[in-house]
Amino acid sequence: MQASGSQLSLAISAAESISHFVLPPVYRMLNQHTPSIRLQIRTQHTQEAFDSIERREMDVAFVVREIVSPSVTVKPFFTEEMVLLRLAVSGRQAGDTIEMEELAAQDEVFINWNREFQFRHDQWWDPLCPSRVHLDTAGLITTFLKDARQWTIVPASIGAHMMRMGDFVLQKLSVSVPPRICYKVTHKFPNQALHEPLRILDNYLQDIFGVD
Numbered sequence: 001m002q003a004s005g006s007q008l009s010l011a012i013s014a015a016e017s018i019s020h021f022v023l024p025p026v027y028r029m030l031n032q033h034t035p036s037i038r039l040q041i042r043t044q045h046t047q048e049a050f051d052s053i054e055r056r057e058m059d060v061a062f063v064v065r066e067i068v069s070p071s072v073t074v075k076p077f078f079t080e081e082m083v084l085l086r087l088a089v090s091g092r093q094a095g096d097t098i099e100m101e102e103l104a105a106q107d108e109v110f111i112n113w114n115r116e117f118q119f120r121h122d123q124w125w126d127p128l129c130p131s132r133v134h135l136d137t138a139g140l141i142t143t144f145l146k147d148a149r150q151w152t153i154v155p156a157s158i159g160a161h162m163m164r165m166g167d168f169v170l171q172k173l174s175v176s177v178p179p180r181i182c183y184k185v186t187h188k189f190p191n192q193a194l195h196e197p198l199r200i201l202d203n204y205l206q207d208i209f210g211v212d
Contacts, residue, residue: 010197011040013049013061017138018182021157022078023062029204037197053185059194060201061185065114077184077211080156082177088169089148097172105129109144109152111136116178124175142166155180
């Protein structure tokens with residue numbers, strides 16, 4: 001997006017789980033920046049986000065997987081571990097390591113975080129389990145996670161948010177779960193007007209996530 005006169009402007013596309021659970025500190029800093037930056041924030045899936053960057057409809061995107069494109073630059077900006085989220089009940093300790101055999105497939109509230117997660121997940125649990133709840137948004141986890149037997153695997157940022165919302169406990173899995181990598185996407189040849197707002201954004205990403 002072009003800056004209007006001296007007004008800085010930045011159009012941000014982000015996957016829902018990144019926008020809601022990872023980027024709020026960045027949004028707050030951009031919103032409080034002086035001189036002010038006119039922000040546009042749009043929730044998009046990864047393919048939509050890449051298309052928007054290629055067409056210059058959005059200035060920067062934050063996505064959960066890479067797509068090869070000759071006109072965009074993709075860089076990791078945040079990596080987080082995957083954790084087990086369950087209801088907090090007597091005898092269930094935060095940080096405990098849980099064996100896969102203790103988690104029944106029919107009690108899972110499942111979200112497919114990315115292809116690598118899906119691949120590893122289906123090696124551990126029956127992918128065709130008919131009674132598993134499938135969601136495409138983390139915002140519904142608290143709606144379905146109501147029984148002590150139920151469980152879900154989430155990125156740590158979402159787990160921390162859920163802990164603040166209700167009586168949940170975060171635990172570790174006995175096998176290594178691939179971490180979730182979040183990526184920043186920009187056009188390889190951004191408009192001149194974007195150089196300053198993108199520089200400001202990069203400074204805040206460095207402050208919060210240690211991104212080079």
